[in-house]
Structures are given as C-alpha cells and as structure tokens.
Amino acid sequence: MTEKDFKLPDYSYDKVEGNVVYKSPSNIALIKYWGKKENQIPANPSISFTLTACATTTSITYKKLKAVTPDFQFDLLFEGLPKPDFKPKIETFFKRVETYLPFLKAYHFKIETSNSFPHSSGIASSASGMSAIALCLLEIERDLNPDMDADYFLKKASFLARLGSGSACRSIEGDLVQWGRHSGTTGSSDLYGIKYPYKVHDVFKNYHDTILLVDKGEKQVSSTVGHDLMHGHPFAKKRFAQAHENLDKLRPILEQGDVKEFIKIVESEALTLHGMMMTSQPYFILMKPNTLEIINRIWAFRSASKSNLCFTLDAGANVHVLYPENEKEEVHQFIKNELVAFCQNQQYICDRIGFGAKRLS
Structure with a gap:
C-alpha cells in the first residue's frame, strides 16, 4: 500500500x-x-x-x-x-x-x-x-x-x-x-x-519481560534528538546493514526456538543501540551505573545457573529482563534477591507478551 x-x-x-x-x-x-x-x-x-x-x-x-x-x-x-x-x-x-x-x-x-x-x-x-x-x-x-x-x-x-x-x-x-x-x-x-x-516456536509465544526501573526521571536527551544524530553518524551505514542482517538471522532462531542464539542477537542489539548514542556528535549516555551493574549480574547469573534470561534496553536507563515462561519462578527470585536493590525506590514492572x-x- x-x-x-x-x-x-x-x-x-x-x-x-x-x-x-x-x-x-x-x-x-x-x-x-x-x-x-x-x-x-x-x-x-x-x-x-x-x-x-x-x-x-x-x-x-x-x-x-x-x-x-x-x-x-x-x-x-x-x-x-x-x-x-x-x-x-x-x-x-x-x-x-x-x-x-x-x-x-x-x-x-x-x-x-x-x-x-x-x-x-x-x-x-x-x-x-x-x-x-x-x-x-x-x-x-x-x-x-x-x-x-x-x-x-x-x-x-x-x-x-x-x-x-x-x-x-x-x-x-x-x-x-x-x-x-x-x-x-x-x-x-x-x-x-x-x-x-513466519513461524514462531512456542517458547517465544509467552515470553516475559520484567522492567527494572533504574531511573524514572525524564531522559536528558530525547529519542527525537537521538534519531536526528544518526544523520552523518560515522557508523550509521554499517549499523543499518547490521539490522537487516540480524533480521535474517532471527528468522530461523524464532522458528526453531533457539533461545541461546536469540540472547546473542537481542543483547548485541541493545548494546549497539547505546553504542550509537555514545559515538554520535554530540555524544551522550543514557545508561546509569546501576544499568551496568544489573547487566553484569544478569551475565553472572546466566553463566552460573544456565538460565535463558537476557536483557535488552530501550532509549533509556531501564533494563528489560526477558525470559521464557518456564523460568519465571527462578528469574523472579533472582530479580528480588539481586536486582531490585539497583532499581529506583526498588520498583519494577512485571510484564509479558501481549496481543x-x-x-x-
């Protein structure tokens, strides 16, 4: 159309x-x-x-x-x-x-x-x-x-x-x-x-997303300004090509239920997004120290427990923790034990896929 x-x-x-x-x-x-x-x-x-x-x-x-x-x-x-x-x-x-x-x-x-x-x-x-x-x-x-x-x-x-x-x-x-x-x-x-x-494996049809509210204040740089800074960005052309490549890679991952490869793409995309912010002119950082602390703890927990939780970020400091339905009890306990302390006023939102x-x- x-x-x-x-x-x-x-x-x-x-x-x-x-x-x-x-x-x-x-x-x-x-x-x-x-x-x-x-x-x-x-x-x-x-x-x-x-x-x-x-x-x-x-x-x-x-x-x-x-x-x-x-x-x-x-x-x-x-x-x-x-x-x-x-x-x-x-x-x-x-x-x-x-x-x-x-x-x-x-x-x-x-x-x-x-x-x-x-x-x-x-x-x-x-x-x-x-x-x-x-x-x-x-x-x-x-x-x-x-x-x-x-x-x-x-x-x-x-x-x-x-x-x-x-x-x-x-x-x-x-x-x-x-x-x-x-x-x-x-x-x-x-x-x-x-x-x-295209076909999507059942494991991805009931995914959960717990949003850790690291910073509930207004962002110092709006998304509109951030988008505009991609004009003339030295890495823009490669980034746009990378998004197309990752969409191609994601198709068999979603079809086969390959959670491990899903994690690699999702986390890489999140860090690339913020990498583009940090290398624009003017450059800026929307992540906070607690954002990085949470990411490191997610990596440590995943390595030790063999869990399939991962993180992603939007244009802000908050961390979205993504995980399959069958791991929700274990992940919820981990969030309460280790991650809530890094949230502003210990606040977070339990969400999941909707329609x-x-x-x-």
Missing part, C-alpha cells in the same frame, strides 16, 4: 458527538530502530514484542463545531491534569495526519490519557500514547465511514501512529510486529508495522 491508499473518498461529517476509548500497549524492540528519514520513515527495519501491562489508556470525546475552523480545537488532560507541554506534540501529529483524517478541523476534541508506567523513562510511552490516540481518531473516522474493513483499519491505524511516533506503529497488534521494508520479510513496509508473518490494542467500552 502507498500513502494515497490511506486517503478515503469524501464522506460527510454527520455525527454530532461521541466518545471512544482505547488501551494501547508499549512494545520492546528486539532489533532496534535508530535513525529515520523524512516523514517518519525508518532508516532500518525493526521487530518488537508487544507488551501487556505497560499501556496507555486514551479517551477522546468529540463534538461537532458549528463550522470548520482554521486551527485544531482540542483540550488535553494527562492523568487528570492539563499538560500544556504535551500539546505541541499533538498539534504536530494533527498536522501530519490531517490529509488522512480530513474531519479533524470540524470537531472539538477532549483528549484524556494516562499511563500505567512512568512517562519519558525509556519504556516507549510515545509508542503506547500515540498509538492510542491514532486508534481513537481512526475509530471516529470509522463511525463517519462505516464501510472500512478490519484489515484496512489495522494498517491505517499503524500508518497514522507512525506519524506520531515511529515505534507507535508496532503497538497496534501483537505479539511480534515488524516495521520497515526488509527484503527477507514478505509484506514488510516502511509505512506501517505488520504481524511477523495489541483494545477498544474499551
């Missing part, structure tokens, strides 16, 4: 008012996306586990205006309070998607949103947040144009979410979602995420 396919024929704005609510999960990338082109196009493909517990719930109440206005009309509440610093991002998103949602200036929107996890702490709050808003808006369009089929709805929701935050396009569905054109993946696209189309966003009544 192309961008033109997401522009529907003219339809009337005959619905006066309504309300729609979606709960959309975050996701954790296994193959990382870092760097993008114009219009939120990724510089390399990525693949992620969709999560369950880490999610954003968004309600949009809409009311038709007496006339179409030159500006977007909306109020925004985050966790029950006005959040003026969020409004410019929503304004930018509306400008990007107006071509595909032409009703936006015909309504006033009240957007109420909340997270089940700390905002701006490296748990991809933009992914869950922007995907939830995209789904709500597309649901409004479906109310205005009921002929939209389910497959088109999912693709367009992912397409719209991408225009708000790149990784948000991977939060519409689950449990494994790939985004970015890749010659080895049928149906892959730079415009939206797709459910991973995408849900509309709430």
Whole structure:
C-alpha cells in the first residue's frame, strides 16, 4: 500500500458527538530502530514484542463545531491534569495526519490519557500514547465511514501512529510486529508495522519481560534528538546493514526456538543501540551505573545457573529482563534477591507478551 491508499473518498461529517476509548500497549524492540528519514520513515527495519501491562489508556470525546475552523480545537488532560507541554506534540501529529483524517478541523476534541508506567523513562510511552490516540481518531473516522474493513483499519491505524511516533506503529497488534521494508520479510513496509508473518516456536509465544526501573526521571536527551544524530553518524551505514542482517538471522532462531542464539542477537542489539548514542556528535549516555551493574549480574547469573534470561534496553536507563515462561519462578527470585536493590525506590514492572490494542467500552 502507498500513502494515497490511506486517503478515503469524501464522506460527510454527520455525527454530532461521541466518545471512544482505547488501551494501547508499549512494545520492546528486539532489533532496534535508530535513525529515520523524512516523514517518519525508518532508516532500518525493526521487530518488537508487544507488551501487556505497560499501556496507555486514551479517551477522546468529540463534538461537532458549528463550522470548520482554521486551527485544531482540542483540550488535553494527562492523568487528570492539563499538560500544556504535551500539546505541541499533538498539534504536530494533527498536522501530519490531517490529509488522512480530513474531519479533524470540524470537531472539538477532549483528549484524556494516562499511563500505567512512568512517562519519558525509556519504556516507549510515545509508542503506547500515540498509538492510542491514532486508534481513537481512526475509530471516529470509522463511525463517519462505516464501510472500512478490519484489515484496512489495522494498517491505517499503524500508518497514522507512525506519524506520531515511529515505534507507535508496532503497538497496534501483537505479539511480534515488524516495521520497515526488509527484503527477507514478505509484506514488510516502511509505512506501517505488520504481524511477523513466519513461524514462531512456542517458547517465544509467552515470553516475559520484567522492567527494572533504574531511573524514572525524564531522559536528558530525547529519542527525537537521538534519531536526528544518526544523520552523518560515522557508523550509521554499517549499523543499518547490521539490522537487516540480524533480521535474517532471527528468522530461523524464532522458528526453531533457539533461545541461546536469540540472547546473542537481542543483547548485541541493545548494546549497539547505546553504542550509537555514545559515538554520535554530540555524544551522550543514557545508561546509569546501576544499568551496568544489573547487566553484569544478569551475565553472572546466566553463566552460573544456565538460565535463558537476557536483557535488552530501550532509549533509556531501564533494563528489560526477558525470559521464557518456564523460568519465571527462578528469574523472579533472582530479580528480588539481586536486582531490585539497583532499581529506583526498588520498583519494577512485571510484564509479558501481549496481543495489541483494545477498544474499551
């Protein structure tokens, strides 16, 4: 599909008012996306586990205006309070998607949103947040144009979410979602995420992710700035090629249930992501001393116990501990015994693979 396919024929704005609510999960990338082109196009493909517990719930109440206005009309509440610093991002998103949602200036929107996890702490709050808003808006369009089929709805929701935050396009569905054109993946696209189309071994279908909250504060360098620093990065070309190569390697690993090789790719990808941050100009470090302490303890525990737990990192200091269902008791005990002490206020989130966003009544 192309961008033109997401522009529907003219339809009337005959619905006066309504309300729609979606709960959309975050996701954790296994193959990382870092760097993008114009219009939120990724510089390399990525693949992620969709999560369950880490999610954003968004309600949009809409009311038709007496006339179409030159500006977007909306109020925004985050966790029950006005959040003026969020409004410019929503304004930018509306400008990007107006071509595909032409009703936006015909309504006033009240957007109420909340997270089940700390905002701006490296748990991809933009992914869950922007995907939830995209789904709500597309649901409004479906109310205005009921002929939209389910497959088109999912693709367009992912397409719209991408225009708000790149990784948000991977939060519409689950449990494994790939985004970015890749010659080895049928149906892959730079415009939206797709459910991973190949066979996946049962061991990877109920994976757990415990997120260790090393630092719940806002990152000193945003992901948007970090992506921009990949332009002219001395190692960018090789990194983008590496992502394609790792996606090829991952296919037989996922099919055969090769957890040992899975660990090698996932941890290497996490460290490469942060390596690109540390070698950009200007360079920066998002990991904290406790991040490194946790990684070293994971390595020591895995070596001694022959466990199959591993770590990954997003663009932040927090550590995602990934492990199979059949090891959860042992890993939970290890986390309590050795890792919780390195979390801010001893806080962590137990999560697992999920199956995408849900509309709430």
